[in-house]
Structure formats: C-alpha cells, structure tokens
Amino acid sequence: MGGGGGGGGEDQKATKKSIPPYMKAISGSIGGVVEATCLQPIDVIKTRLQLDRSGAYKGIGHCGTTIARSEGVRALWKGLTPFATHLTLKYTLRMGSNAVFQTAFKDAETGSISNQARLVSGFGAGVLEALMIVTPFEVVKIRLQQQRGLSPELLKYKGPVNCAVMIVREEGLRGLWAGAAPTVMRNGTNQAAMFTAKNAFDVFLWKKHEGDGKILQPWQSMVSGFLAGTVGPICTGPFDVVKTRLMAQGSSGADAKYKGMFHAIRTIYAEEGLRALWKGLLPRLMRIPPGQAIMWAVADQVIGFYERRHLQNAPL
Template identity: 35%
Template sequence: MSVSKDVKPLPFVYQFIAGAIAGVSEICTFYPLDVVKTRMQLERGQSPSLVKSFQNIVRQEGFARLYKGLVPPLLLEAPKRATKFAANDFWGKTFKQMTGSKEMTQSLSILTGCSAGATESFVVVPFELVKIRLQDKATTFKGPREVIKHIVRHEGILGLYNGMESTFWRHLWWNGGYFGTIFQVKAMLPKADTPKSQLLNNFISGTIGGFVGTAINTPFDVVKSRIQGTQRLPGVVPKYNWSYPALALIAREEGVRALYKGFVPKVLRLAPGGGVLLLVVEFTLGLFRKALGPPYI
C-alpha cells in the first residue's frame, strides 16, 4: 500500500481496523472452500475431486458441516489480517530506512511480505490448530472449547503451538509471493486515475497475488495440515514433525502431486479472496482518509 509524498500515512489503529474488516469479509465469503481444502490435504492416497468432496460432505454430514470450525477463524481473522497489513506497513518502512531507499522496489516488496508473514504466523497458530482439529472428518470434538481443553490436558499449554514451524513457513512464503506480485502487477497495469479504476487495479493485483502466493505455499500448507491434524501421544514420534523433512516424506510416499492436495479449493478461495482482501482494505482506508481529511488525503 503506497501513498503519495503529500499524503501522511494513516495511524496504526486505522490500518488495524481496515485489515480486520477485510479479513472477516473474506472468510465469511470463502470459508466452505477452506473446509474442503483441509479434508483433501488430510487424505492419504488419492483424494476426491473438489466437486466430489463438496458432495460427500453435504450428503454424509449435512450442509452445516461446511461451516464446522468457523468460530476460530472468525476470532482469528481480525487480528490476523490486521497484523498482516500493519506488519507489512511496518516492515516496508523499516526496510526502506535500512536500505536508504525512498521508493518500494520489487525485492523490498518480497522481503517485506515475507517478514509480515513471519510476524503473522505467531498470531495464527493456536487458531489454525483448533480449526484443523474441528475440520477433520474423524473429529469427535463438538466445539473450539473442547479442542482447547483436550490439547492443554494432554499436551500442555505449549501444545496449542503444535505446528508453529510449518505455519511460519506457510505464511512467510504466501505473503512474500502475495505482496511481491501485487507490487509487480500494479506497476504493469494502466495508471488508475479514478477511484473506480483504483479499486479495479487493487482487485486484479490482489487476485493474481493470491494465486501466486497459493502456488508457492500449498506444499507447506499440506505439511501444516498433516502436522496439526495428528494428535501427539507420549513417547510416540509423530510421522510428520518438521516442514522440509515432511515435504520430502510426502513426495516419496505419495508422489510430488500430493504436495498440492487441496490446491484447487485453496486457489479458488485465496485468488479471488486475495483480491477481495486488498479491495476491502484499500476501500476502507480510503473512507478513513476522507473522514480524517488533510493531511491524510
């Protein structure tokens, strides 16, 4: 997100609110695709197609199952998205100061995005863990509270951070691809000279950024789902424990294609979702700037 030299950046609280509103908007629209994606990633061997997975869930478990585990992501989305955009803004300013660069560059955009993703990962792990346990077809948990109590009782409070390392890599690579692509695509699009064309550019660049980020980070998402979907037992070494060894293990046992399980529902969510995300963020920030007036507009 860039502003002209004459416009003062908005305070952190407005970045936070805009990111929160955008995150909640995106998840309410695309959540069923996330449920299907997780189911496909947890499958060993050949997993059903996107359409077949949807049909199986609705027919066998009811339509409401597509929204099972929605509470943790809803509770997470506000701080997660707010952290994403606020961290991106913070790291962007920091790296420009460190390098003496007055303008954002492609390499700085990627570095900024990766750093924002790494920052974001520390916020999301417990929520992601609870969501995965609820989305699993074999789950016996009735709600988030029951999952949390079970994890703390059997694994301790640190058990809520099971999958921290894989979540770190998932978010680092997605954000690097997302924000780096947005910078490049915006530079290639015709200059926006009206609010409508600006919103269109944001949607296009955000959608393409979402696709690229998803293509880069899906293998790490598969690994994260496998790690967080396995309940740890005392004295038993988990089959999937660390990201890069797990990537090699899955590729060896199930083939390289298995690293892209759930890619279709994931990209159907995160490509347009990335566009919606950026669109809502920029639109909301625009409203804030108008309401505050100079020097923010």
C-alpha cells in the same frame, strides 16, 4: 495506498503524508471478516482433501457433495468461528506489521521503498502472523474440520474453546503450535510474494503508485488482489500440506507418524509420491486468490476513506 487529490503545492504536500499502520490494520481486519464468511466451505474441502490418504474423495466437487450429503450442508462451515477470528486477527497483524516494516525501510527523502524491502517487510509480517496467530488457530480449525458428522455426542471436540482446552490438556501448550515451522515458511513466503505482487500489479495495470493520490475502484483492487494471491499457493504447496498433516496428527510423542517438517516431506514423498505434496492446491487456488480479491477490495476502500477524510481534506 493513495488518496484523492490533484495538483497544487498543498495537494502535493498532502500526498506525502503516510497512512498510519493502525489504519492499515483496521482495513485488513474488516476485509478478513468478509473473506472468512464467503470462503469457509472451500477451506473445509481443502483440509479434507489434504487429510485424505485413501482416495475417498475424487475431487473438489465430489468432496463438497459428499460432506453435504453425509454430514449436512452446515458441515461446510465447520470451524468458521476460529477461522473468522483468526483471519481478523491475522489481517490486523499482517497489514499493521507490514506497514511498520515498510516505514522503517522507506527512503527518508523520497518516501519510496524498494522491491527488496517490500519482500523483507512481507516476509517479516508473515513470520509474525504465523507464530502469534495462525498456528494455534489453524490447529484448532483443522482438528474441528477433520471430525466427521454433526452429532455432538459423537464428536471429540465440542467447539473451538473445548478443542483448544483438550489439546493443551492432552498434548501440552506446545500442541497448539504443532506445525509451526512449515506455517512460518508458508506464511512468510506467501506475504513476501503477495505484498510485492499487489504493488506491482497496481502499478502495471492501473498506474497506481502508493501515495500518489489515486484511489482504485473496488473491481480494480479485486483484480490486483486476485492476481497477487495466485503466486504464493503454488510456491508453498508442500509447506501447506505438511502443516496440515502435523497439526492433525494429534501427537508429538514417539508414536507420531511425522517427526517434523522435513521428516513429513520425506515421508509423504516416499509413501504417496511427489504430487501428494501439492494436495489441495486447486481448492487453495479457489480460496486464496478470491479471498485476497475480497480483502483488498475492502481494505483499499477503507484506506481510501481515511485518506479522503483526514489527509486530503476533500468532501466525501
């Protein structure tokens, strides 16, 4: 991202300095905390809709009001602790690793990076976050979210730590990586599209080029982030539904309904129809684009603060 600065040889030299990956990692982690707190209810509703095979919920509004009426408003924040923790770690790894990959692909002379390199860098960042952070945290989150009610004595899992321990005890360590394959495909594709689209919208809408010394206003970052966040969910809907089903089924043995990613896709299509592979798309679109808007508004300002303070030597 850019920093403040005008013309002159010294300013031109300053704008060529790059933001260190650790600063991009920090900016993403701060944005992730804010995003998780604001948007957790949408994530709970999305999970319940994806797990609904009997048509108990008539839509987003009905699902949300049913949960609040039957389980209490607090139930809309079920799984917040693992969700917030996993978002913070995920964005730290995503932003940091993407910056490292992009640095490796940058032209040594001009410091520019091609769109193909942006796609590869984003996909690589998505794969890393899926395997190292997203899958185990989402397994725990989904198991907690699918539990109905708030009375502790009626719940199998008493909290995120207890849930993780019970999964390992009953299903082995691999149980925490249920649904890893569709998660890798979903996150890799999502991040390849998101990083490339965010840069493209910054250039198209605001004439903002990375490293040009221009810092976007928070509302501009939110517009670019929102638009960039709409592409992935539409493309990766089936991967997200399959991921949720595999993580929720709680068994990897012979009695498991879904044997893997491709078997799950075929089974869902055969039993529930093509539209079922995009179940929960609307709440995903209600959660991910606003989430990206919030995250980028925070991240761009954190990066801009670093540039003004350390790269441009301009007063705050």
